Structure formats: C-alpha cells, structure tokens
Amino acid sequence: MLRRTLLTSAVAVPVLAACVTPTTGAAVDPMAPLPADNSSHAQPAVARVTHVSLDLEADFARKVMTGKCKLRIASAPDAREIVLDNDNLVIRSIKANGRDLQYTVGERRPTLGAPLTVQLDGADEIEIDYESSPGASALQFLEPAQTASNKKFLFSQGQAILNRSWIPTQDSPGIRQTYDARIVGPADLKVVMSAEMLTPNGETAGEGKRAFRFRMPQRIPPYLIAIAIGDLVHHAVTDRTGVWCEPSVRERAAYECADMGNMMRVAEALYGEYRWGRYDVLILPPSFPYGGMENPRLTFLTPTFLAGDRSLVSLIAHELAHSWSGNLVTNAVWGDSWLNEGFTSYIEDRIGEELFGIEETRMAEVLSWAALQQTLQTAQPAQTVLHQDPAPGADGPPSTIVYDKGAWMLRTIERIIGRNQIDTYLRGYFDRHAFGPMTSEWFLADFRQHAVRGDAALEAQLMLDQWVYQPGLPSNAQAPVAxxxxxxxxxxxxxxxxxxxxxxxxxxxxxxxxxxxxxxxxxxxxxxxxxxxxxxxxxxxxxxxxxxxxxxxxxxxxxxxxxxxxxxxxxxxxxxxxxxxxxxxxxxxxxxxxxxxxxxxxxxxxxxxxxxxxxxxxxxxxx
Missing domain, CATH: 1.25.40.320 (Peptidase M1, leukotriene A4 hydrolase/aminopeptidase C-terminal domain)
Incomplete structure (x- = not known):
C-alpha cells in the first residue's frame, strides 16, 4: 500500500483555474504537468492534442466512420513526435500542410490498442485520413428492428478508453481537448453530438445524405466526445433543457423529464453556473449498456428509466451533476474515477433532497449503504480502496466503492464540518479547477488548504487518508437511518x-x-x-x-x-x-x-x- 503525505506536507496542486476562462477553459499553458496514465500510449510531456476537428461520414452499410481528423498540437521545444491512441483504425495517410508525414503503428495490446507515433517535422497541426474498423468498440450500429422507429441507428460510448476505436487522438482523461465536427449521415436521420449544434436542419451532402456541424469550445476529456445518429425529435423542457428521442417515445420522455429545469436550478444554486450552454438528454434504444453517460450538453440515457411514474428520474439528477463533477473537474487517471462518481453521487442526493424531500433521499442512502456493506464483505480488501492503480484493461474496484464509498466520504465530511462549509468548499473547488484534471493527491491537498487549514484536531477527525488510501470504511463512517x-x-x-x-x-x-x-x-x-x-x-x-x-x-x-x-x-x-x-x-x-x-x-x-x-x-x- 502506498503511503501518502499528511497535513504538513507540501503537495503541489495545479493552479489551472488561474489560467482558464470561466466559459471555455482555454488554457494559457497547454503543457501543464499531468500524472502518468497507464491507460494511454500518449506522452503528454512531449506533445499533446489540444483540439480535434472531425470530418466524417457514417457508413451504415459497412458499419464504419470514414473521413479525416485534424489535430492541433502543443509540444515541448525539443519534441519530434507525438504518440496517439489507436485501436484498429485504418490509417490511409497523415499530412501536415499538404506534405506526407512518417508514422508507425506499434503492437496492439488488448483493450489498450496500439500506439500511433507521428513524426511532426515541426508541424503543430496534422491531418489524418482514416476509417474505423467494423466492430469498433465505441460504436454500435443498430439494425432497424432494434429501434423504436424501425430505422437505422448509431451511437457511441467512449468511457473509459473506447473512443480510440473511432478517433485517432490521445485518449487519456487528463488531456483535455476542444473539438468541432462535420458529420455526414443518411438524409432521413438526425445527427447529434456532445457539442453545440450549428446546423439544426443539416446541409445537403450529396444524394441521400445530410451533413451536420458541431462545436465544443470548452476543453473536455476525449472520452466525452459522443455521437448518435437516428430518427430523432426534440422536446423542449425549458429554454435551455430538453429531450432528444425517437418519435414514438416522445410523450413518455417528456413526462419523465419534466423536472429537468428544477434540477438545473437546484444544482446551480449549490455549485455555481452551469457552464456548458444547453443541457439536453438523449434517450437511446434498449441496447445502451449503462444507465446514463454524462456527455456534455447531451447526456445519453437508458430507456429503462421510463417507468411511467417518474420514479427513476434520479438518474437524470446524477447525470446532470456530472456537469460539475466529472465534466468540469475530471479525474486525470481512471484509478481516481471516484472523484467523478463519488462526488456526483453525493451531489445527486443533494439535488434529490431539495426536489423530492429529505426522507426519500435518506431511503436511497440506506440502500446505498446496504449495497456497500455487501461489497465490503465479498470483495478483496485491495478492491475496496478509493485510489487505485489498475493495470490497463484490468477490472477496477466495484462500482459500489467508486460511487458509494466515495459519496460516503463526502457525507462524512459534511457531518463533521457542516453543510454550509462543504458547500462553500465544493463551489470553490469547481471554480478553482474548472476545465482541469484532478487526482486524489491533488484533491486532498486542495481540501486541506481550503477547508482544514492546519487544524490538526479536525484533520484527525476527518480521517481523509484512511478514506482514500485504506481498504474498507474508516471508523468515522456512520450508517444512515430512514x-x-x-x-x-x-x-x-x-x-x-x-x-x-x-x-x-x-x-x-x-x-x-x-x-x-x-x-x-x-x-x-x-x-x-x-x-x-x-x-x-x-x-x-x-x-x-x-x-x-x-x-x-x-x-x-x-x-x-x-x-x-x-x-x-x-x-x-x-x-x-x-x-x-x-x-x-x-x-x-x-x-x-x-x-x-x-x-x-x-x-x-x-x-x-x-x-x-x-x-x-x-x-x-x-x-
């Protein structure tokens, strides 16, 4: 077990927030230090991607995405190459300013894919002509019979390291990137992405085709680049929230999502401005593998939450909460994913408490506690630690650890320092580190600087290191009552x-x-x-x-x-x-x-x- 520094240690916390604008997070120093990420081939200390520009067509017949990707690159003064992540991409050429660049594709490893090393020859922007392979792990092309509209459908799922199967970029959560896209699809289908839609009605792109353009000016981790193409309609809930879905689902979706505006109001009152513009959700066909995916501006949702009585809408509150914890401030490496999910589960409960009442929230917490206790009885101790160093492709800790133990750490902090104090801290935390990466070590240093402030008695009472770096639950954890x-x-x-x-x-x-x-x-x-x-x-x-x-x-x-x-x-x-x-x-x-x-x-x-x-x-x- 790794030992970590205590209160008196001088741990450097990135001052990225001082270098970004509140809206776009445009970094002054794009080469700010990052921790090593064993889930990526990238070498960000040498060169890193800062912007992705996609010009792709969805080929439903061949089940591939094909076209070009331009990458804007920041690099160290002596950089000669950049290493990208690639999983079974078919590379046709790589150019800079019209001239061919040399590149090599290394040995592919399961899950991790292969490194794509490009000789930069002084270039700060490169263009890759490529296509994905059929069966790309991030893409699912659905047959008409698998959809409610009986029309073809495509959606992506990038988390954690799957987007390298359709986008040749550096697929590491700490390497934040802006992006724009032009996507061509069948003329009878709508393209949506986790970005601002610039052409709501599309543009003619040849016989039987339409193109849609998108822009994401905020810097996001690459796993949040997401796309869906299908027979989609939009229902506005408020002036900045709404639902995308297949037409036959529209009435049910509108009913279940009616509280989206109130959820946004509560979240902003607690944690500050929503910084992504619109907040829409997309209800996907039944094959979507998760409850929800917090793609910025466009959360992807499972249709299994359409219960008909709004009894499962806490799922929306959870995904909305990711707009602060996960999307705004993101784990720099996947071994710290509790910083996304644990924080978000805590915020979900705070939103739910305001909208649905304290008692209903307490009941949800009791169920969470019971699930966590079961995991603690059955999992190996090493799998119950919040901060992990998993091998590439290895199973991480159970979700109850990432979500529930992480949330219980924050609930315990709230009980000890008070609700006003933790709200003040979290609002400042999201402001200080907006559009930036985070690690367990950096979070603990930040919390100690802004909340503990050298109080040794409080430090002992909080047991912060035990929560993050020790198995099980510390002795200050308390079971909830409902x-x-x-x-x-x-x-x-x-x-x-x-x-x-x-x-x-x-x-x-x-x-x-x-x-x-x-x-x-x-x-x-x-x-x-x-x-x-x-x-x-x-x-x-x-x-x-x-x-x-x-x-x-x-x-x-x-x-x-x-x-x-x-x-x-x-x-x-x-x-x-x-x-x-x-x-x-x-x-x-x-x-x-x-x-x-x-x-x-x-x-x-x-x-x-x-x-x-x-x-x-x-x-x-x-x-």
Missing amino acids: SGFTEVDQAVQAFAGGGAPAAAWANWNTAQRQRYLQTLPRELSRARLDALQAALHLNETGNSEVLFDWLALAVRNRYQPAVPALETFLTSQGRGKFVRPLYTALMGQGDWGQPIARRIYARARAGYHPIVQAGVDRIVTPA
Whole structure:
C-alpha cells in the first residue's frame, strides 16, 4: 500500500483555474504537468492534442466512420513526435500542410490498442485520413428492428478508453481537448453530438445524405466526445433543457423529464453556473449498456428509466451533476474515477433532497449503504480502496466503492464540518479547477488548504487518508437511518413469519419496494413466491429497478413462473447493471438455470452492446 503525505506536507496542486476562462477553459499553458496514465500510449510531456476537428461520414452499410481528423498540437521545444491512441483504425495517410508525414503503428495490446507515433517535422497541426474498423468498440450500429422507429441507428460510448476505436487522438482523461465536427449521415436521420449544434436542419451532402456541424469550445476529456445518429425529435423542457428521442417515445420522455429545469436550478444554486450552454438528454434504444453517460450538453440515457411514474428520474439528477463533477473537474487517471462518481453521487442526493424531500433521499442512502456493506464483505480488501492503480484493461474496484464509498466520504465530511462549509468548499473547488484534471493527491491537498487549514484536531477527525488510501470504511463512517423503512421492515418480518405479502405495497415508493424485496428471506418456497406474485404482480411491474430485485430473488429460488418475465427483461434491454448479475445468477443455478441462461443469451446477444457482450460471454460458458 502506498503511503501518502499528511497535513504538513507540501503537495503541489495545479493552479489551472488561474489560467482558464470561466466559459471555455482555454488554457494559457497547454503543457501543464499531468500524472502518468497507464491507460494511454500518449506522452503528454512531449506533445499533446489540444483540439480535434472531425470530418466524417457514417457508413451504415459497412458499419464504419470514414473521413479525416485534424489535430492541433502543443509540444515541448525539443519534441519530434507525438504518440496517439489507436485501436484498429485504418490509417490511409497523415499530412501536415499538404506534405506526407512518417508514422508507425506499434503492437496492439488488448483493450489498450496500439500506439500511433507521428513524426511532426515541426508541424503543430496534422491531418489524418482514416476509417474505423467494423466492430469498433465505441460504436454500435443498430439494425432497424432494434429501434423504436424501425430505422437505422448509431451511437457511441467512449468511457473509459473506447473512443480510440473511432478517433485517432490521445485518449487519456487528463488531456483535455476542444473539438468541432462535420458529420455526414443518411438524409432521413438526425445527427447529434456532445457539442453545440450549428446546423439544426443539416446541409445537403450529396444524394441521400445530410451533413451536420458541431462545436465544443470548452476543453473536455476525449472520452466525452459522443455521437448518435437516428430518427430523432426534440422536446423542449425549458429554454435551455430538453429531450432528444425517437418519435414514438416522445410523450413518455417528456413526462419523465419534466423536472429537468428544477434540477438545473437546484444544482446551480449549490455549485455555481452551469457552464456548458444547453443541457439536453438523449434517450437511446434498449441496447445502451449503462444507465446514463454524462456527455456534455447531451447526456445519453437508458430507456429503462421510463417507468411511467417518474420514479427513476434520479438518474437524470446524477447525470446532470456530472456537469460539475466529472465534466468540469475530471479525474486525470481512471484509478481516481471516484472523484467523478463519488462526488456526483453525493451531489445527486443533494439535488434529490431539495426536489423530492429529505426522507426519500435518506431511503436511497440506506440502500446505498446496504449495497456497500455487501461489497465490503465479498470483495478483496485491495478492491475496496478509493485510489487505485489498475493495470490497463484490468477490472477496477466495484462500482459500489467508486460511487458509494466515495459519496460516503463526502457525507462524512459534511457531518463533521457542516453543510454550509462543504458547500462553500465544493463551489470553490469547481471554480478553482474548472476545465482541469484532478487526482486524489491533488484533491486532498486542495481540501486541506481550503477547508482544514492546519487544524490538526479536525484533520484527525476527518480521517481523509484512511478514506482514500485504506481498504474498507474508516471508523468515522456512520450508517444512515430512514424512518420510511420502519413500515417496510415490519412487513418483511411479518412475511418471514408466515404472514401475507405487504398490504401497503401500492402506497410505497421505489426505494421502499426495493428495500422490501432486498430484505425478504433469501430462501423462499414456491408457495411463498406464488403469494408474492399473486398479491404484488411483480412479473408485470414496469419499474426496472424493482423488477430486477424480484427476478434476482426468483432465480435464486428457481421460480419457474418468473422465467417468461426474466426472458422478456433480458431480451428487451441491454443495461449491464441488470444483465450481468442475472446471467451470473442463472449460471449459478446448475441444471435448472444454465440452460435458461444459454437459451436466452443465444437470442439476446446480438442486441447487446459489445461492452455487455464481452462481460456476458465470460459468464455464460458453453455447455
């Protein structure tokens, strides 16, 4: 275990905020020092990309992106080359000012891809003529049958290091870049990106084609460059928020997203101006592998949050919160991803508390605490440390550590120093380091400078180093309490003692229903499961979180009447959070579950994103 400096140490924190404008984050010193990033081939101390300009066409027939990419480069005085990240790109030429540059493609490594080394010959801008390969890990080309509109669809997923499969740049979260793009697609489809749309109606680009232009003047980490192309319409929620979706989803999407303006109001009151212009969300087809992806100006969302009753809209609050934690201030290396997700989970709760009430937020925290405790009991100690140094391509810590332990650190700080003090600190933190990278070490130094201020007693009480660099939870962590679960826990006890299913189920919110299903006895008879289904209609619920908890319980007990609902769930969406655990549970049920898992996966696999396919391939082994 690495030792880290304490309060009295002189740790340099980058003063990037002094060198940027509030709106664009245009750095005066583009060569500011960065920590080593083993997830990238880049050598940013030698030369780094500062701007990406894309001129690409989406070829749906061949399932590739093809065209040119111009890169603006900052370099050290003695730099002779720049090293880019590249994963199976087909490079046709690299030029500067019309002349060919020499380049080499190194050996490809799994996940990491291959280094693309370009001899600069004095150039500060280069142009790469290339195309992606079919099956590029960041891109999913969907067939019409996989969409609500029955039209072709394309979307990208860049996090963590997948964008190198369609953009030849330095794919490291610490190397922030502005970008612009001209994207050509089929004339009957709309192109959207994580950037300002300059041509809302597109431009003619040849027979049957239209081009759309975009601009991102703020410096972003390259994993946040994102694209989608499909039959898309826009619904405005407020003058600066709205929803993109397929036409048939528009009414449901508008209903579920009605609170976006209020979420923005609360977040800005807490943490300062939203600095990205518009905030739109895009509801993707079911194969999207995550709950949400916080691409700036255009969050990508899973359709599984469309519950019909706004019960899962905390997902939007989480992704909006990333506009400060993650997008504005970004982990410089992926081993510090808790600085994105842990901070964001804390901010999500603060937004939720204002909009939905303290008690509902406390119930969410209790569920978070329970999930974290389960992880601490089952994971290796080294996997429960916030700051990690994972090998390239290796699994990082469980999401409950990155999200929940990170959030509990901030909740503990709030309890000790007070809400006003942590709000003041966080607002200043986002201002000081806007559009810049962050590490665990830099954060701790910044917090000590601006919040602890040499108070040794406070330092001891906070246990900051234990939170970040030690496994498990420090002794100052406190379990949350939610009075809204008292009735739920009593209902669980009554059912466990042979009583009827919860009579109050219809009046409970999502968190209460999850608590009930998650705390019921894990071993139940067919008769008891029949009683739950008959009373609560669990197989038919439209809430994906509740359905997942029910199906997990049903699989554990080999409950055959739930198998049709299970098959529908696994074949109608591809969210990794739901898919992977259910296949794992099925494969753990021997002769009963394994044939079911293989049968469903054979039907469902083609509709899953490659990220999810890779994970489930390892779970569902051949017979």
